[in-house]
Amino acid sequence: MxxxxxxxxxxxxxxxxxxxxxxxxxxxxxxxxxxxxxxxxxxxxxxxxxxxxxxxxxxxxxxxxxxxxxxxxxxxxxxxxxxxxxxxxxxxTTNLTSFFRESHHFPILAEHLKKVKEPIEIWCSAASTGEEPYSIAMTACEAFNTLTPPVRIIATDIDTNVLNTGANGVYSIDRLDKMSPERARRFFLRGKGAREGQVRVRPELRQMISFKQVNLLADNWGVSGPFDVIFCRNVMIYFDKPTQGKILDRFAPLMKPDGLLFAGHSENFLYVCDEFKLRGKTVYELDPDRKTSSAKLRRA
Ligand SMILES: C[S@@+](CC[C@H](N)C(=O)[O-])C[C@H]1O[C@@H](n2cnc3c(N)ncnc32)[C@H](O)[C@@H]1O
CATH class of the missing domain: 1.10.155.10 (Chemotaxis receptor methyltransferase CheR, N-terminal domain)
Structure with a gap:
């Protein structure tokens, strides 16, 4: 896309x-x-x-x-x-995405999901056409070995066209090219007749996700948390550093104390915000030594 x-x-x-x-x-x-x-x-x-x-x-x-x-x-x-x-x-907007993009994140997500208390809340904050939230949903199904894991995902984006695509959950079959045949069989239904060449995500995956428009720049996001996981991948690269810092400062209070923040491979949040520390592989966690008030004062 x-x-x-x-x-x-x-x-x-x-x-x-x-x-x-x-x-x-x-x-x-x-x-x-x-x-x-x-x-x-x-x-x-x-x-x-x-x-x-x-x-x-x-x-x-x-x-x-x-x-x-x-x-x-x-x-x-x-x-x-x-x-x-x-x-x-x-x-x-630029909506480039794919299923299991930056695949090293998903085993980390699976391990985290198995450790945290249920019900699990996840925010995918730049969901584009849906491949990322559906990858999160598939990971949750695999982690709990069921199509109905105790996980709710809110998938948001500023772009209403891509949100509609995500909510429809229908993709060209070549979007699954890099996915294992087992995964493809387990989580997608193949189109027939006029829908030949397309796949639809299984209804159980679709039901785990609410799609909603959220502009990360807006004063009110209308999402409440607290979240076990926030995905914010490959959107901060379009923002300047002060904007990145403001958004990260607002993510921190929405996270559970042991929550994880997943960033894109080329994004580095360390120098724009004091709330998070790097855990590794562009995954961040709340920094227990953070000095929220001084960071806010500096940026005010
Ligand atoms: C390159 S895509 C990344 C998609 C996915 N996170 C990934 O890594 O594959 C960036 C997405 O950020 C969205 N976006 C851009 N500005 C935004 C904003 N102010 N608030 C929310 N989403 C925004 C775009 O619409 C686009 O779908």
Missing amino acids: EKESGSMKSSSQTRTEGSKEFEFTARDFERVRALIYKKAGIALAESKQEMVYSRLARRLRATGISSFVTYLDRLEQGSGETEEWEAFTNAL
């Missing part, structure tokens, strides 16, 4: 191209960057101008608006909660 488009061009190249359907100036790009940063915390790199053009040109076509200036004016005039704001945000 990688939405990242191929060629990245510089601002000046894009400006001088005559063949574009819509004019897209460096000023337009700056406006987009400011808007998506404010809305979702996503810090778009300079190099993303071409990608942004191709994703948002589709919104101009869909809305029948003939220029970026008008499109962005209208967006700015809206409350931030309009349908177009949702479509704008959905267009600019």
Whole structure:
């Protein structure tokens, strides 16, 4: 589900191209960057101008608006909660994910689940199209050797399109290419007839998960915890360090004392937050020596 488009061009190249359907100036790009940063915390790199053009040109076509200036004016005039704001945000997220991505995390998760007190609560906070929360659910089933383990998963994302895909639980069969045949058989139903080439997650897995929109930048997340596990993988890379720090400070009080926080392979939370310490393999736990109040004061 990688939405990242191929060629990245510089601002000046894009400006001088005559063949574009819509004019897209460096000023337009700056406006987009400011808007998506404010809305979702996503810090778009300079190099993303071409990608942004191709994703948002589709919104101009869909809305029948003939220029970026008008499109962005209208967006700015809206409350931030309009349908177009949702479509704008959905267009600019990057949703790359897969089943059992960063597979070294799942045996650690399984061991943890066997140790903690039931019922077990897990928050998957950047769930994308659902492969990550379903991988968590499969791991729980395997850990407890049942399709109905004592585990509840809340799967959230800012992007409403990917949440719908996750909630449907239907995938192209090639998404299971790297999964063992035993797992695939145990947890998926194969489509037949018109659904040939597709698989559906078993209803028991689907029932373990609630999908819900949560913007990690919002003041109120509407999730209460306390959580045994939080997955927050490969989303912090889109945020700047102060934003990462604020989100991590808010995760800490939502965790059970022995809870685990799973991060993406290229994410390092050690220098942005004092609440967590590294346990290893980009898995974090609450730091018993943390000085919550001084960290907050520094960031205020
Ligand atoms: C690259 S995917 C990572 C998916 C999954 N966690 C994984 O590692 O495979 C990043 C996800 O973060 C979501 N996202 C971006 N900004 C967000 C925000 N402010 N709040 C919540 N989710 C956000 C995107 O919509 C996208 O689905």
